[in-house]
Amino acid sequence: MNPSPGPDSCAALRVQVRTLTAEWRDAGRYTPRSDCWLRSFDLEFSKELASRGLIAMTYPEEFGGSGRTNVERLAVTEELLRAGAPVAAHWIGDRQIGPSILRHGSRGLQAEIVPRIAAGEAVFCLGMSEPEAGSDLASVRTTAEPAEGGWRINGHKIWTSQAHLATHIYLLARTDRSGRKHEGLTEFVVDMDADGVSVTPIVDLSGEHHFNEVRFENVLVPAHRVIGEVGGGWRQVVEQLSFERGGAERVLSSYPVLVELLAEAARRADDRELQSLLGSLVARLAVLRRLCFEVARAMDAGEAPVQQAASLKYLGNAFERDVIEALRRTGRCLDAAPDSVFGQALLASPGFGLRGGAAEVLLSLIARQEARS
Ligand SMILES: Cc1cc2nc3c(=O)[nH]c(=O)nc-3n(C[C@H](O)[C@H](O)[C@H](O)COP(=O)(O)OP(=O)(O)OC[C@H]3O[C@@H](n4cnc5c(N)ncnc54)[C@H](O)[C@@H]3O)c2cc1C
Missing domain, CATH: 1.20.140.10 (Butyryl-CoA Dehydrogenase, subunit A, domain 3)
Structure with missing residues (x-):
């Protein structure tokens, strides 16, 4: 359990973020916008935050984090949202994939991926929804089958925000069809530049491109890229959604x-x-x-x-x-x-x-x- 932060620590963090966002805004380096956490993407700004310890704040120091509390992180995220800052590049990785790998991932996966999220280098998108599996997420049809060296992925994700700019995708796939639908699901980390991954844009009603479809055709994912338990993906993804929501x-x-x-x-x-x-x-x-x-x-x-x-x-x-x-x-x-x-x-x-x-x-x-x- 993280210790409670003193009020001074949150106040100092708020000042730090307000100063930084004002500098970037006044220098014309970003224009404040609504819905910034999903739509305003600037890798340089994310790296700037990372260099100041304002990403991965709650992660352990050994994985590039600052070992701070979620309450301190909230002070920072509130200020970034208030400023309408360009935070979409790191938001998903920082908010839910890092914490999920830290909760369930192997030590090797933690060491490989978490420091890259903390540095603002690994940009994650979320491969959950499919054409026939949105609210009913447990109906996902994307499959992962055992193959030499890991798993072979085939399937189709939709509404994948910022997939065209991401370096990695979190993927929920079916590894076993024999049980009930909430069983036999497994979580993976997949490289967006892996052979067989393709991204097609979906332009939304405002004419913006942040949605995508992502297709997987015989994509080989190494065995160590499974997050947590094979077949235990449902319990893990439900927990992850609490970080998302x-x-x-x-x-x-x-x-x-x-x-x-x-x-x-x-x-x-x-x-x-x-x-x-x-x-x-x-x-x-x-x-x-x-x-x-x-x-x-x-x-x-x-x-x-x-x-x-x-x-x-x-x-x-x-x-x-x-x-x-x-x-x-x-x-x-x-x-x-x-x-x-x-x-x-x-x-x-x-x-x-x-x-x-x-x-x-x-x-x-x-x-x-x-x-x-
Ligand atoms: C801006 C935006 C960004 C998104 N980004 C991502 C992303 O990055 N990655 C990703 O994986 N997904 C993403 N999504 C997809 C999102 O998670 C789904 O849209 C959502 O889960 C709903 O699924 P659906 O669109 O298939 O709608 P459906 O599941 O078809 O639901 C449509 C409507 O049917 C009703 N309904 C459905 N089921 C029930 C029920 N059990 N009880 C009562 N009413 C019900 C509700 O009114 C619901 O609004 C994004 C969506 C939006 C709008």
Whole structure:
């Protein structure tokens, strides 16, 4: 269990990130944007963060981390999201693949991959969803069959964010078809430049290319690239999803819009309805931040807080959606350019309640866990 950080340590980290992002922004090295953690990709910025110990903060020092707490990491991720900074290159690796390899991976895999995530060199994408397996993730059909020296992969992933820029893909594949569908799944780390891996772009409704399809044709993956237990992938991926769902990005994707709306409300001081709408959003944000800190504290206690993270994502996505509704209320979205923070948030918003698990599926998960407790 990591020790609790002092308040000074979080405050110092916040200042460090604010200073760095202001320097980069003022030098024209990035433009703040909504949904930055998924869509704003700049490897140089990720490496800059890495050089300052602001990636892999919770990882052990022997693997390139800083041995800090998840609460300290949350202070940093909040500031990066508030600044709309270009963090997509390291976000997935840092948030969930490093922690998952540290929990379940062999020592060899930890030594090979984790320091590269910490240095901002290994860029991960997530190979979970397939054309017939989204909410019902256990239905994945991509197969991994034993082969000389490792495993032979065949199959097809979809909606793979930033796969065209990634160096590695986390892959969930079926290694045994004989049991129930939640059995016989295994997690792998695959090089994106391995023979037989191909990436096809999917352009989204805003005209942006961040989605892809990834196909695997007889791709040989060395045996040591299995994460954890062969056939134990389901339990591991459920834990991993708590890292995926339990962060501030499930609340702050549209934060740059909220800031602009607050400025608008200040200009329209006599618009009581707008004042009350934004007052209630700010109060909800305060509650959601408390939930984020609870999840971080549970992670610091060594837990994978599956239910808390699902609750945070469900409530956080509802909040992000309501920020967009407030934007509609001001009429500012009518003439929003697609590349403004308003346009970006508006066009990204249909995905808020889908990515990382559809809202209805999260509700089922929360209800099932509740019934068991
Ligand atoms: C912006 C974005 C980025 C993404 N990035 C990635 C990525 O990098 N890697 C990756 O692997 N995937 C990614 N995804 C895919 C995402 O995980 C899936 O979209 C999600 O799991 C839902 O799966 P689906 O799209 O197949 O929808 P479906 O599973 O078909 O669900 C569609 C709708 O059906 C309903 N539904 C389905 N099942 C149930 C149920 N059991 N109970 C009640 N209602 C239900 C819900 O209303 C749901 O919204 C991304 C998605 C988005 C939008």
